[in-house]
Amino acid sequence: MEFTILMYLVPAMIMFGCGIYGFITRKNMIAILISLELMLNAVDINFAVFNRFLFPGQMEGMFFSLFAIGLAAAETALAIAIVINVYRAVRNVDIRQLTKMKF
Amino acid sequence: MIWSNILIYFVIIPLLMLGGLALCKNIKQVRAVAVVGATALMALAIYLVVEFLGLRAAGNDAEMLFTEGAVMWFEPLNIHLALGVDGISVVMILLSAFIVFAGVFASWKMDPLPKEFFMWFCLLSTGVFGFFISIDMFTMFMFYEVALIPMYLLIGVWGSGNKMYSAMKLTLMLMGGSAFLMLGILGIYFHSAPAGQPLTMNILEIASNNAVPHSWQYFLFPMTFVGFGVLGAMFPFHTWSPDGHASAPTAVSMLHAGVLMKLGGYGCFRIAIFLMPYAANELAWIFLTLTGISVVYGAFSACVQTDLKYINAYSSVSHCGMVLFAILMLNTTAMTGAVLQMLSHGLMTALFFALIGMIYGRTHTRDIRKMGGLMQIMPFLGVGYVIAGLASLGLPGLSGFVAEMTIFVGSFQHADMFHRVFTIVACCSIVITAVYILRVVGKLLFGAVQDEHHRTLTDAEWHERLSTVTLILAVAAIGCFPNFFSSIITEAAEPIMKLFA
């Protein structure tokens, strides 16, 4: 048995699907963030895998993943700051309750 | 250089006023700025008339004067800030200046937010003056929009009654008209020159090229005519007018009925008819029918209204219908009559709305069934109202008579039987006008005092008197010396109406 590119892409794909599902169905803001992280991760894997299998002499995919991880850290930090702030304001992190800024 | 052109200052002054008002701290400064600006505009307008007549007397018979200094605005569509006036625009500018002046005094005690009110008022004036001085289609359209939009806020914020509904309705209907207009203007632009030559937005060039294909004119003429006709309160697109006027504050009603509705008539003539004479000739009968209906229909509607402003709004429908009606007769005399009617209707409706505003400000009702005998209580306003009414029903010596008679005589000179019969139909409106005017005057001013509380009310104050007297004098000036105005207009209308001879 040999490792083909497909063998890495399929789990990443499923991870991404789970991310979508979670993002759409969850009502908890932190859970939504978790789903988001899943999607990001799936994409990171794809970058790295494509780089490794198709262009092994270069490092672009890897660096992209690297920066994406950095960005994800920043984004999460900010998002969580917002979540906590929202929680302070309305004592809740349920998105159904956060309709003040709608319309 | 455009700064050497006197016309540009008609736009600059209101903009300067706008800036000045923004810096004002209290109502006194606001009034000072408004009065200075309005007076400057009026002086400039009078100066323009003198200058214009001087140039004409000196033998300058170009179609438009003061055309120097066009500035390119937008190269790809060849849009210029191109200015120019002929006799018709000159008198319209004079009219606007008068009404702005009177309007400032009529809204002397505007409350709340006087500063903001006057700022929007200035913006509106900018649009109005800009429209009359432009000879570039797109610039005209732009100023047209500038004049329309402030109306929404002016009615929505400072209005009375069902003001949000009215403001929305007015703006939406006029915007609907603008949409037609935009299509029409672009259509004209893309056929503005014979194949191979650069396209142009300049009205004079388009007219001299006369290159819009006949098949396109059939399509574009109704577009532009209806587009402007909406603002000219053409049946069946007039319903914004009663609601809009009823809700608008005094000065806005004045400016709207007095000047803004004239943009419609002016535009119909300047763009629709001037640029597409072929279709104008062919399709005139459709619009003649509509405007003829407007004239009689508006008058009949006014007979049974009970709200003072509604009565005037419907009477405006009737009178403005007369303007479009006369324009469509396509001969010099009727055209002169149409412009005179614009002047006359502008002044006397402004007077009417000013007086209604003053009466409403005292009695807090506009329902004629709840008022009566006001002549005993406020004689000045009563006399003013009677004069406005007499002007409206066409008393010789006031402006309405001159305008209507010029229209009737001009229209009746048309060689076609259809046109003459319709003229007679339109003539009938003079009787109906008398009916509704006298009905109001009788109920409102004469008779016994209806409401005992009204006995304590006071007569006009100095600024109200000034506003009223200015307008009455203007109405009487046109009525007593019509040939002065008529000759300016005729001389401008003649070359255009040659297209139809």
Add this chain to the structure above:
Amino acid sequence: MESLGSIIAYFIIAIAIIVFSVLAVTSGKILRAATYLLFVLFATAGIYFQIGYEFLGAVQIAVYAGGIMVLFVFSILLTHKPGANAPRLENHKLWLGLSAAVLGAGVCLYSLFEYGSMMVSRMPDNFDINIHQIGQALLSTDKFGYLLPFEAISVLLLACIIGGVVIARKR
């Protein structure tokens, strides 16, 4: 032919990813979901190690598993009562999510298998990438240098920190 060890490792990683991903988005308790996410992140790091990107894997563990997860856990603890269950899903939400996920995955998988002739290519062997090269690339300004994005990321992180502080600060 790969070694049996790496095959077993691959399957463990693949199954972990699939199972924990699903659990992370279906679990009713938020703290557990975070834990499942942690496992997924570890598994991802495993993939990186397996395909030879050790540095990337290390970063993944350090930043994600180490940094971000801590944030998650803290925020969860700050905003949730322990043991609280997520409310039951409404049906239409469930179908909405499922349909989107399945449709998306379906189209992707279809195209993967349909046009995947090159997708079955082996992992190339001629591979030598070391930390030295990475370091050079990261801080070089040559053609394949990443100094600018590197600096940009650092500024971004700084901005994020400040932003986080500003947002979360007590007023």
Add this chain to the structure above:
Amino acid sequence: MELSYTVLVLIIPVFMFLFLGIVGVKLSKKAAGLLGTTAMGITTVIAYAAALTYFFGADQGQVVDGVRQQLTVLDITWLEFTKNLVIKIGVLLDPISAMMLIVISTVSFMVHLYSLGYMDGEKGFQRYYAFLSLFTFSMLGLVLATNIFQMYIFWELVGVSSYLLIGFYYTLPAAVSASKKAFIVTRFADLGFLVGILILSFYTDTFDFITLTSNPQAAISTAGGATFLGCSVMTWALTLIFMGGAGKSAMFPLHIWLPDAMEGPTPVSALIHAATMVVAGVYLVARMFPVYAVDATALDIITVVGAFTAFYAAAVACVQSDIKRVLAFSTISQIAFMITSLGVASPELHHGVGYMASMFHLFTHAMFKALLFLCAGAIIHAVHSNEMSAMGGLRKYMPICHIAFLIGCLAISGIPPFAGFFSKDEILAAAYANSPLWGVWLSVVAGMTAFYMFRLYYKIFWWNNPDYGHHTPHEAPMTMTFPLIFLGLVSIVAGFIPFGEFVTWNREEYIIHLDWTIAGTSIVIALIGIGLATVMYRKENDIPERLANQFRGLWTAAYHRFYMDELYQFITHKIIFARISKPIAWFDRRIIDGTMDLLANVTNSASFAVRRMQSGSVQTYVWFYIVGAVAVAAITIICLI
């Protein structure tokens, strides 16, 4: 030209109007009244000077070959429609306008003078004099008009002055509605006038009277036999112009405003609604007479309308109880005489004597009818009522008034040597010359005239002696009695003016011959009428009552003026307001506006419908995004396959 000072008769009153109108309230009442009267006096002097110079003055080209010329003293362009259609404001002196100058200025001056006493102490005294000046200006402008459009302008102005003066007591609802009615009815007639002018000017390409009348055949031939609905356009034009005249002159069926107009102050009734404005219609037809003369149909219409109105108004006058109403209907009847006289005056018959007779009657009627109205004013001033039932036996209390009234009655009845006899006799002669039918018809009406006038006279001055209590009627002050005496004298002597020497249809001299068979008959008929009235009304008795009961239906119908007002009321309120205006207003609000609102509502509900997509929920957006992306991908794949 030397006569150009005539223009002052227009300038002085209009200046007076503006002056009194603007600063009048600052003046004391007495000052305003005296000022107005003085100005009117000066105007009268100038008017007399102009008229007398025109008739008798040194030769300034007034008479050429025995034909009096039409002198255009002044002609200022006021408004230019086209090259030929120009409204000018000018002064045209010819026999009829000079005659009218005298009539108007005399009566107006008398009324000014009379009002000093009559209106004493009224609120708005200054306003009253301002309006009187406005009226005088307009009326003089009307008669001096050089072109038909100038006439129309002043025609409208007299209409407005009349409106303002009828509604002088504006706090009384009756006065307000009467003024409104007067204006609207005459306005409706003016519509006809205007359309007539439009048609006429379209075919003749001129407004100018001299051009029109000097060669009417040319106008007819230009019209080229064009017809509209079966009649030639000229007939249409002339009939419509006559409609304008009929409205002002209160011809049936446009007469209904005149009786109500009596709500105004009595001097105003004397000036406007008896002597001057109401004869504007007669004057209009007379002014255009050469044009009418070539169109027999139009003249026939005029004759029929005039003759019917004469009879109708006389019949109604016989039963009215308000003295001013009686006088009003009598005015209608007398004007109808003049109109009929013009109608029967074809130039071929009897030298067009009808024209002269009509103008003569206009002149004499203005004097004695003004006299009667001013007397009525004095009586009302004394007893504070318009109703006959409040009067009786007044001859003892008001001797001057009594004599003056009697003179007026004799004059209107056609008893020689009073003024009315001569003019009425000429009218009858013209009518008999045209057709015996009209002659007999008018004779009967003349008899009725004598009857109702003396009924009025006896009811006021004889009949019974009601108890006036401590409020004994007394003679009016000097300012009021002087006009009575003056006009009474004029009424006695005016008939002896050799009118035919001055005013004829072709402006040549014409010597009046009294036809004694006709004159004798008319005197006899008048005497019968007077006798009948004497029998019935000299002493209080029950003959009138019994007669009224005998013909109850007829009497009631006549008392209600044959229900013409009710008919109009029905047409205006039930048909025009309720069946036209209301539905139009409804249509406008519901259908037209409803369509606009519907458009707005459809847009609104459509946006409410699509608003659910813009839920603000990011999760839904993500779903749309994913599904969209999937769709794009699927399409791409399908296309690649």
